[in-house]
Amino acid sequence: MTLAADRPTPTSEQTRAWPGLEVVPSGPRTAVSAAVARRLFRHAVRRLPVSVSIDGELLGTGGPTMAVRRPDEFFARLGRDGLIGFGEAYLTGAWEAEDLTAFLTVLAADVADLIPRPLQRLRGAVQHRMPRAHRTTKDHTRDLIAHHYDLSNDLFRLFLDETLSYSSALFDTTLFDPAIDLATAQRRKIDRLLDVTGVGGGTRVLEIGTGWGELAIRAAARGAMVRSITLSSEQQALARERIAAAGHADRVQVDLCDYRDAAGEYDVVVSVEMIEAVGLEFWPTYFSTIDALLAPGGRAGIQAILMPHDRMLATRGSFTWINKYIFPGGFLPSAQAIDEITAKHTTLRVTDRLAFGLDYAETLRRWDETFLARAAEVRGLGFDETFLRMWHFYLCYSRAGFASRYLDVQQLLLTREA
Structure with a gap:
């Protein structure tokens, strides 16, 4: 079950009350992190029982569907902000899932191995820390x-x-x-x-x-x-x-x-x-x-x-x-x-x-x-x-x-x- 599957890119008026959504991350740092995120995401979903359409290609071994509608935005958010960016990309409509729970369940079942184990040692350097507030x-x-x-x-x-x-x-x-x-x-x-x-x-x-x-x-x-x-x-x-x-x-x-x-x-x-x-x-x-x-x-x-x-x-x-x-x-x-x-x-x-x-x-x-x-x-x-x-x-x-x-x-x- 989805909401607004053909939702267009939100306007500034629609996102003004949602800090972090109005502007898609950009700049040299984002370009690098987005490229890394693209490779890691594609590597992860290729072996999962899902069907992900992205850049005209279908990835996964078959299962719950995900459509990445705006790949550049999706990977910019995912690269800069990890799972926060993944969720924010859903909020803006950069990706959709026909059965959102089914797709997320596949990811949750494999959450410990979505990122290659050797790279997980870098978690502390890239993950966001809880604000003091x-x-x-x-x-x-x-x-x-x-x-x-x-x-x-x-x-x-x-x-x-x-x-x-x-x-x-x-x-x-x-x-x-x-x-x-x-x-x-x-x-x-x-x-x-x-x-x-x-x-x-x-x-x-x-x-x-x-x-x-x-x-x-x-x-x-x-x-x-x-x-x-x-x-x-x-x-x-x-x-x-x-x-x-x-x-x-x-x-x-x-x-x-x-x-x-x-x-x-x-x-x-x-x-x-x-x-x-x-x-x-x-x-x-x-x-x-x-x-x-x-x-x-x-x-x-x-x-x-x-x-x-x-x-x-x-x-x-x-x-x-x-x-x-x-x-x-x-x-x-x-x-x-x-x-x-x-x-x-x-x-x-x-x-x-x-x-x-x-x-x-x-x-x-x-x-x-x-x-x-x-x-x-x-x-x-x-x-x-x-x-x-x-x-x-x-x-x-x-x-x-x-x-x-x-x-x-x-x-x-x-x-x-x-």
Whole structure:
């Protein structure tokens, strides 16, 4: 599924709000890097199960299609800015894919070897580094979170299900029966996390990362007392509204609060797909804070997107397309990193885990299909064509990571050693 397959070169008026897109990189340095990128790209795709049309030639062994419509621009962006440039070239229409997810899934499955191994030692000299403004310190984090989560509650309402859950659902089957609606699968995900952490009547719960309130609502319905903290003012407002409408305002408080400032003692701490925004340097602080907040015998339930440990080490400190356009400051941990950090900095240990990465691929498929079907309504909210392409690319890029099994999502139970 594509957006505007015959999209012309964008005008300056169309791209003015998108720094990095209005001007195609040029100059001697770009000429050299573009020539290198052209050779590496052609070498990579020749052996992959894809069909890439470029310069009047068809490359690949056959499979999902990609059409490079403006090769000079494509390689200029790819050469100067690597994967950031690759994504930006899609935003401008320099390349298209009939099935974007399928094409990106092939690349994700081979990501460790797209660049020849000997050249990977040069990664540090050419990759972009995370800007200091993207460090997830207390001074920066509120603005970084707002960049994404304060876009518009109405935007998220357009493509999320009725629970407004913006994390992986749990379908409890590998068949992904279309008869199982997304809201049911989202509630199953929440209920499993509440079950494994033992949330019930009288449980004191701290939720780090409110979302739009569904977990807090379901915990309160069990009789728990919930404090939920967020850094998104948009989410706080709507979560409070939804919690009140569900009749649980007396059991749930939603505060604007950095997790590092949380205080009190709780029987359970839950955090769903929030660790991805914490930042590598603050992972010890995140887990130490949870450890300090838990009462004796307390439990923590974490849902986390994970990447392979070797890729985490290879890419730490890098600045990616996702960082620039979607989640500034974000970085994914590995399962090994979580085990090592909790062992070194806390009394907590992972004692139960459920992996369901393919469920995330299905969740993202449904989000993307709904988003595309409601594109006219997205435009009605004031978002332009570049935003539509950006969001579609983001959802497909993410889905490809899970479909290829490069990424995983897990629910982790952390308890103290006896």
